[in-house]
Amino acid sequence: MGLSPLALAVITWYKDNRPLAGSTSVAFLNRGQIIEIESAQIADAGIYKCVAINSAGATELYYSLQVHVPPSISGSSNVVAVVVNNLVRLECEARGIPAPSLTWLKDGSPVSGFANGIQVLSGGRILALTSAQISDTGRYTCVAVNAAGEKQRDIDLRVYVPPNIMGEEQNVSALIGQAVELLCQSDAIPAPTLTWLKDGRPLLKKPGLRISENGSVLKIEDAQVQDTGRYTCEATNVAGKTEKNYNVNIWVPPNIYGSNELAQLTVIEGNLISLLCESSGIPPPHLIWQKKGSLVLADSTERVRTLSGGRQLQISMAEKSDAGLYTCVASNIAGTAQKDYTLQVYSK
Incomplete structure (x- = not known):
């Protein structure tokens, strides 16, 4: 039996019109009738052509190979x-x-x-x-x-979300010895870091001063005058920074020097006499003078008048009717204090 025409044919493979004979990635099987690419790569994609030639003629077959990734x-x-x-x-x-x-x-x-x-x-x-x-x-x-x-x-x-501290700038007042509490609440994402300052400087720890674990509450247990100042809460996260200020005032009730003693004064009729009332307090107290419970008013001749913001009651020409009990009353937002004076007017 003779060989089939296909067996007698010479088969040549091409890729993109170039012979495949020298390719190392391609295996030829069954006398070239089959080519096998064992591990297809992107470079193997292209147009493959099989050309078969024998004594009777030639024919060719095309394959389009796509390598998916x-x-x-x-x-x-x-x-x-x-x-x-x-x-x-x-x-x-x-x-x-x-x-x-x-x-x-x-x-x-x-x-x-x-x-x-x-x-x-x-x-x-x-x-x-x-x-x-x-x-x-x-x-x-x-x-x-x-x-x-x-x-x-x-x-x-x-x-x-950048920090946003609730509420506007705040004025906080307290009596000396009272507790002061400042709240700093911020709705931010992520939760902000809260830092407190006093008068622009980091707040120093001291006895009676407590800051909550998350920084949102500052408490002064026993407020003193030196605690007065401008407190600032700074809230910071990766999205931004903001602050809120608190103006803290510590009020001190009035105190009149020597108020625990009755001041006994004498003057000769027709002479000048001054009653002095030295006081302290925060805010500075307002001073008035009373005589036997009634407000002392300056007369039209200015024989009786108050000086130095009420610190001094001056009687320029003492009369018998000026004798009596005088009271200096000092008052501010935190309270009142008073001091009594007895004045005796002697005849010349």
């Missing part, structure tokens, strides 16, 4: 942060053959292309949020799919 997604940042109300873009650089189709999920649910301020751009390569809100926080997943497979990449989006 599963998707891959580049990028190493798995956490993206944005300040609330700002623009943020999540990127998904995916490769593969054929080019993969891209879709996005948020917390496992599909993301629609143009809803709730979300835009899917460049065929899915970019997910843009025009004005990020707290509700946009979550896990976004880019899914790349082609005929060769599927690849996913997760991105955690964190929407940060």
